[in-house]
Every structure is written in structure tokens, then in C-alpha cells.
Amino acid sequence: MRNLLRSRRRLLVLTHNNPDPDSLGGAVGLQEFARKAAGIDSRLAISGKILRAENQAMVRELGLQMDRVADVALADFDCVALVDTQPGFGHTHVPAGLAVDIVLDHHVCPDAADHLRAVPFVDVRSDVGATSSLVAGHLLAAGVRPSAEVATALAYGIRTDTADLSRNVSDLDLRAWDFLFPFVDRQRLVAIASPRLPLAYFQTLKDALTKVRLYDGLVLCSLGLTTSAEMVAEVADLLLRLEGTKAVFCGGLVGNNYHVSVRTEIGGDAWRLIRASMEGEAGTCGGHGSVAGGSVQVEVADARTLRRLERRLERNILKAFGVSGANAYALGDGED
Ligand SMILES: [Mn+2]
Secondary structure, X not given: OHHHHHOOOEEEEEOOOOOOHHHHHHHHHHHHHHHHHHOOEEEEEEOXXXXXXXXXXXXXXXXXXXXXXXXXXXXXXXXXXXXXXXXXXXXXXXXXXXXXXXXXXXXXXXXXXXXXXXXXXXXXXXXOOOHHHHXXXXXXXXXXXXXXXXXXXXXXXXXXXXXXXXXXXXXXXXXXXXXXXXXXXXXXXXXXXXXXXXXXXXXXXXXXXXXXXXXXXXXXXXXXXXXXXXXXXXXXXXXXXXXXXXXXXXEEEEOOEEEEEEEEOOOOOHHHHHHHHOOOOOEEEEEEOOEEEEEEEOOOOOHHHHHXXXXXXXXXXXXXXXXXXXXXXXXXXXXX
16 A cells, blocks of 8 residues: 555545544544655545534544545546445445545445456455554554544544444454554543534434334334434434344435444344345445444435335344334333
8 A cells, every 4th residue: 555655646535425433533544644654645535424423523623624525626636545435335425437546444345346346455354343443553564653633533433433342343453442542632532422412413312212113122213304324323323222122223314315224232243134124125235243334215205105115124124133013112102
């Protein structure tokens, strides 16, 4: 990767839409690598929005600099990297005609091989808990001392993707954490992890909790219309903490995309469950270990179509999980 970067003049770093902490951490970590190990200048460009309050705090506290992909003059760059995603993934926008030179990721995707064939440097390791760990590993190998901002961004990326080093953790994740920790700004890390939350967050959460359905070990939460894909993931994370829960399936419509998040206990196979749930639907999904996410394109997003899609997904997940749909409980009002 260093040799490749040294042969180029300017690097453009891209992530998936609505970048999460792991993709932002991995992206600024790669920028640090490009600057300090290869001596080349770079820019980070994103599509979508930085949605979660924690992620916005990460950008603010660490002063992360980024442009919108649509505003970037692509001709200024002769090297392009994708971080925490791969070419062809549904939630990733690569401008038409732009060749990708570097892919750093840890997601599983059966269709990815075709898209990766033309990429000169590919480092995809599905056994690693966070792309940030993978990037930190490259900094470590190259003898680069990261700045406090970059180390904190990478550390927060590892924390979020591995649920504080409890989920999908590999040896590399632990080594990356040990390497980064002396450089981390612990005050800013705390400020990022526990930011103040807007009223709208609690309103959305209140609505979500009325839609929870409990089965034997499985929690379903079909939100109907919701505010963001991040909220779907956040509700799924929260519900996994409910006692007795082995798996959570949460979905919600944002625009013309129905977003799905699956979480399982450690050792569960979220990827199998999400694939089973989306069987026969026009959509994409990815995941690793106990975490998976995906989306289904909805052409006409009316109430009836939405309700039918949610019923199909629910039926599939109930079947895949091996529970009958007859015995659901709603939160607060007894038997459904
Ligand atoms: Mn990730």
C-alpha cells in the first residue's frame, strides 16, 4: 500500500453513505498513513449524513475535515480508496467512471469478488472486528505514531464496531487497541461516547418501543416510517440488551429504502438471519458475526406496500429463527 501511494500525487478517501465511527476512524487513519508513511496529501469525502449524536460529536471534538463527494473535483485526485466498504455495495456511492485503487474493509459480501478484481490493493479481512483495527495495524507495521486525533478516531471506531472489544474481536483488534491507547485523548473519547441528545431522539425512541414484539428469544421491531438507518441500528442495539434476547430484527423505511438491522448474542449468526429475512427481496446486505445490516429498495413507498414488506420480512425471520408467529407480546400491553 505504501509503494502504491508513493507512486501517486493525491489520495481521495471515500466511505459508505452516512459514515459510522469505524469508517471515519479508518478513513482518517488511512490519511495519516498516506501523509506519514508515503508523504502524499489526501482528502476525505462523504455521501449522506453524519447521523448519530455520537458520530457528530466525533467529527466536532476531533476536528475531522471532510467534503461532500458531489463537491469534490475528481480530476484533482489520482488515487482513490474505499474504507469500511467495497465497490458494488448498495450503501456506497462511488462516482461513475471513478476507478478504485485501495479497498480496506472487514465485511462479508458474496458478490464482491467481481468488483475487486480490478483493484490494485485489496485488504479485506472478515475475521477482524473493525476496519479501524486493520488500518491501525498498517500504521503499526509502518512505524507511524498517530496524532491524538487520529488515534482517538481509530479507537472510537474499534469501540463501536466491537461493542467495547466484546463482539467479533480478533487478535488484531486487541493489538490495535494496545498500540493506539497511549496516543488516545481519553477526555475527548468520553465526550464523543456520551454526548447530549436532541429531543427528536427520545421521540423516535418512544415510537419505536410501542412497536416492539417479543417472541421466544427473538425481538422484532418493524418501525414503519422512521428518521434514519442509524436509528434502526440503534434500536436494534438497545433491544439486544433485553433479558432473554438471543436475536433482534429491526427495520424502518427512510425515503425509498427499507433499512434492516439484525443483532444476535455473541456466537450467533446475524448474517445468516438477515439473508434469510431478505430472501426474494430486491436489496443488499452485509455483516459479520453477531451484527448485520441491509436495505430493500421500495419503489412505491405507500403504507400498504410498506406493511406487506414488513410482514414478509417478519415471516421470513420467524421461520429462520424457528419460532412460531403466534405468540408475540408487545411491550407494556400484555399479549398481542
Ligand atoms: Mn466497520
